Amino acid sequence: MRETVGRGRFPHTEVHRKVFLKHTAVDPCGFPQCAGLRAPATLPTVTAQVRSGLRLVLGLVLGALLAAAELLFVVLALVVAGLAQLHPRTRRTVRGAIRAAGRRLVECERARLGAYLGMRCTHSYADGRALLYLAARWPLGLLGVVVLLCALLGGGYGSGIVFGWILTDVEHPGALLFSSLAGLVFFFMAAHGLVGVGALERGLARHFLGPGPEEELRRRIDELFTSRAEVVEAVHEERRRIERDLHDGVQQRIVSVGILLARSRRSREPTHSQALVEQAYTESRLALAELREVAWRVYPATLDDEGLRAALETLVERSDVPAKLDYRMAVDPRPSVAAVVYFVVAEAVTNTVKHTSATRIEVVIEEDDGMVRARVEDDGSGGADARGGGLTGLARRTAALDGRFEVRSPLGGPTVITAELPCD
Incomplete structure (x- = not known):
């Protein structure tokens, strides 16, 4: 078990660049698991x-x-x-x-x-x-x-x-x-x-x-049609968000660099020209930093290079709200599951930073009975809407891998977001 505490700049998380679609699991009574949100398997209280x-x-x-x-x-x-x-x-x-x-x-x-x-x-x-x-x-x-x-x-x-x-x-x-x-x-x-x-x-x-075989097959087909439409919408939304990031951030920086260099070329005063070049250099560094942020939001290279633990450690270190990571897994899950776990945690932390007045965030990653459980808890004001765009996207992403997703956010807090995904 390892804990990581960090505080720093945290980027807004995008939809995963890869969408995984597989047959929807059906529960013993024939109801598809991803038709709704189900409570995770947590230890029940005495009450x-x-x-x-x-x-x-x-x-x-x-x-x-x-x-x-x-x-x-x-x-x-x-x-x-x-x-x-x-x-x-x-x-x-x-x-x-x-x-x-x-x-x-x-x-x-x-x-x-x-x-x-x-x-x-x-x-x-x-x-x-x-x-x-x-x-x-x-x-x-x-x-x-x-x-x-x-x-x-x-x-x-x-x-x-x-x-x-x-x-x-x-x-x-x-x-x-x-x-x-x-x-x-x-x-x-x-x-x-x-x-x-x-x-x-x-x-x-x-x-x-x-249900009989025909009814079960019909329900599965209906669920697949719904999932396919949601996946297509998620991909379009990802493209729109990437375009906005590039247009409003990186593109504006590059345009500013070009304007500063053009002014430097027209300037006849060496001191003024040198100052414009310095400003252009600063803008180019900021553009490069924002481009790296966009690439990180699309898909962090650390996730493939160093694994889920390292990616989550970097995530909590960049958070504006003090965050603690409690990683209890000896071996990282398969890449598709690790990617979904990462983006669930990243989106949950982003929502906490942007929309609540939380003073701490706790992220717990553990394995229980063949399931990877990711839990993000904060002490903010609560009232998170599980039907919101970001949380709905997390539910869809989790359901695509036959997982479970739950949001508990009473008014006054705390907010607890839990996702469970099969290891295999």
């Missing part, structure tokens, strides 16, 4: 863990109630379908009623999975697979009830070590202690069982309610 656990428990309780309704539906559907075989005229009507009732139950399941288990499923599932899902789901709902009861039982026995001394007269402290410890172990195992039941719920819904 977040408690809320997640409570949502899971409530979701399993509702799942148990739905399981009873699903079991009743399956039994009645089999009975009614069997009776309909005796009356051929009613077969079509009965089948339609069964499918309609099954779809209502599945819609309730979709709402439960999305609200409490964090699972989004497509609404365009086939009716036949929906009925199969209901037939396979009700035993899992009853399993959730059993695991919940086991957790309550373990928690009751485990709490005896605290409340047993108060509520009752303990004649055998050793037995109370042993039963409490056994209850805590039982509760721990049951809690893991709850997590397992939740995973089984998601897997079952993914299997039966996931």
Whole structure:
């Protein structure tokens, strides 16, 4: 782990000169990953863990109630379908009623999975697979009830070590202690069982309610069309910004050099002519410096020559706001990922310098579970708009490599910009 602190001049960052476009990854339920911004995989706080656990428990309780309704539906559907075989005229009507009732139950399941288990499923599932899902789901709902009861039982026995001394007269402290410890172990195992039941719920819904091959292909094609249009717009925007930099900066300096040299040639006073030449020399040095700045904004040569760490160190050293780099990667990622990480950090730092009153910037680069995570945090006034031009460009650039991008910027700060990209 290495930290770099720097302060200096920081250039405005341009869109990456190379645009990487690949097939959009699709999540297990068929939703493209880059269709929106998703939260990165960060370590949850204790409060977040408690809320997640409570949502899971409530979701399993509702799942148990739905399981009873699903079991009743399956039994009645089999009975009614069997009776309909005796009356051929009613077969079509009965089948339609069964499918309609099954779809209502599945819609309730979709709402439960999305609200409490964090699972989004497509609404365009086939009716036949929906009925199969209901037939396979009700035993899992009853399993959730059993695991919940086991957790309550373990928690009751485990709490005896605290409340047993108060509520009752303990004649055998050793037995109370042993039963409490056994209850805590039982509760721990049951809690893991709850997590397992939740995973089984998601897997079952993914299997039966996931999109078919045609729908998945159609969504991927739509996403590719959208990404292609965004990439073309990003390239045009990059060209326009480069043209503005060259026209408003370097070109004006070169024109000024030419004017000064022309005046020097017409001047008849050697002292005045020498002064004009000195001014032209100064302007030429400034033009060269601005040309280097433009080249750096288009693509820093340090990124290819010395790697991501060196490029980011140079970046924080040039920042007008004191910045600290915490680089925790032993090996740099592949060039395409390194380039996106660099430009995400550069754009985030630029926005901080230009639009906030921050006094510090912290940049953290780390690897976690096969993902490169770049996090830029500042103590500015916050209120950054994730739909702004620069941040939208970062989201598109990250999504082009199947990455994730998130902006958290409440009013009053702090602002935290996070990007995650696959290492391979």
